Amino acid sequence: MKLLIAIFLLFSSASYANDGKIYISVGQAKSKKSLLAFPLFNQYGTKIKSNSTLATELYQTVKNDLTVVGLFQLIDPDAFLEDTSKTGLRPYPTDASGFSFKNWMPIGAEFLIRAGVKIVAGEVILETYLYYVPQAKLVFGRKYNTKKSMARELAHKFSNDVVQALTGKKAMFNSKIIVTGKKGNGPKELYLMDWDGNNKVKMTNHKNLAISPAISNDAKMIAYTSMAYHRKAKTRNADLFIKPVKGKAKLFSYKKGINSGASFHPNGSDILMTISQAGNADIYQVDLTTKKTKRLTKGPRNAMNVEPTVSPDGTTLAFSSDRSGRPMIYIMPMNSKKAKRITFAGRYNASPSWSPDGKKIAFAGFDKGHFDIFIVNKSGFNLVRLTSAKKTNGKWANNESPTFSPDGRFIMFASNRTGKKQLFIVDTEGNNERQITKDEYSYEKPKWSGHLD
């Protein structure tokens, strides 16, 4: 008994931090979207129909941007207590005919955007104010202007600024997508479009096959593979073409066999691709100016090493290889040949895409008869499935070819859940999934450029 007490006293202790006060950890919060009141842009200047159409288009562009980014819940304009076409962009009394915060607080608005458009002599001027309603505070006020042809970029820039002001990190609203598109029985050609599917421009006209596209970070150059006809050999070969977006395509790599799966190195001066001329399908780094090649992978024999992509900091290569018997994702330092396998589950893992912070890799994995998009840490841990959808006929849809947005918030991929392959995006937690293209094309292998503003 005495011993018991002795031990008890020995181990008794008061061990709270915070100068002896009791301390309780509440734990992580749940996140909720902020209510945003976004009335139509006020229009200034001459009231002609084309101006009005453009103003509406700009408004819709911003509205779509802010809805997709997943931070806001837009308030139905029917709930507005104020006719914003009649009130100024700034609050009363700063602006004599200004709006009143008293009209926005009762509807629960957390944020309010007041903006006005003026189109004069081929130029668009956008005056914007973002307010935090509970504190009747101005977050930022900015005036943008550009020529009419660049009006959409201006609208996207404003959306980026809103997101940056609140989260500290701008969004991907000014960026481009390069994708292979096929209409009906037509050939597969390349198309360049804004991230939201607008401004679609046809890039190639080979009239047979233009596949496995790549886009440089600044969206000024694209690369792709096409089955070009070699006159001497009298056969077609999978050759690599490089085309400046505003220029002509040039044949870049035409070695015998495969010249495919290209991706631009972040340094902008090299391109990576798979070349099979040496007997094995291996990954090479090729200088864009001198065309000098540097072999990065070497077998093993009969293995195919494809779909190379370099991490944003330029240090690590990610690729798909079937050296283990089944296609799996591997990573390898750029200056060594020691590849490290990072996926072990599944039967077919391909199409790796690095996150902009270099910490995660998205890929397409085959499971139970269909492909889904997965995300994993570059260490191989924290494997998470991001997509799971059924087609209208009840069968599982294929979700393939993931590509990260330049701000790391979203992953774009091609999905056949609607019947035809269309482009979708999803966030890195598997939420906020959204269809981006809605047309009669069938899209494959999208690639997302870097920030363009």
Added chain:
Amino acid sequence: MRLADKIKDPFKKSLLVSFLSHLGLVLFLYLNGHFFFNNDEVIIKNAIQVDLVALPDKAKPQAKPKVKKAAAKKPSLKKKPKFNKKDQSSALKSLKAMSAIEKLKKQQQQQAERIQKITQALAEQKLKKGNIVNKTNSLTGLDRIKMNQFYEAVRIKVNTNFFVPSFLKNQQLSTKVLLKIASTGVVLSKTISQPSGNDIFDQAVMTSIDKASPLPAPPDRLKRRLEIEGFILGFPE
């Protein structure tokens, strides 16, 4: 001193001085303790009883002490004594001697067993093998459970009401709030002791406390402390 002067005997004098000074010292200490020190009941804070735990042993049959076996063997090895009168008395003597030895051995054995039991009991008090939970001191056992239940109930109620705008999600913000609650759980005061630096986040923290109010009633042992000293809520930790 006058009294001391009156007593001529030096021994008696010093005795009186000694007695009076001791009395004075006792009075001084008693009064000091009575007026200047806290009369509050001593709250045993966060007493933890720690048992050193080990994996359970495989069940084994008890090992028999060696002494017993050796004693059992010996008689069988001895030669049978020849039967004659002289031998009979000597045999009886030896038998008596043997029984005496055996008795002694038995006594020794019993004592050894007793010692073993005691040391084992002492050892077990230090080392708990297997899934045995120590019978805790009644002062901390039940009260401890009540306290932990209270902390968990508060955590759950506040967390359920804790929402942060999506645009602040990845910003690693944290806030600490000093909360004082009445014995019924009603919030008496809440102040931010460590702000996050982001007004909107801090506002969301205070809102979660408002929505969670009144909090669960604290256990008796904590009532006074939470009312006067309060406690700290960490968002998220």
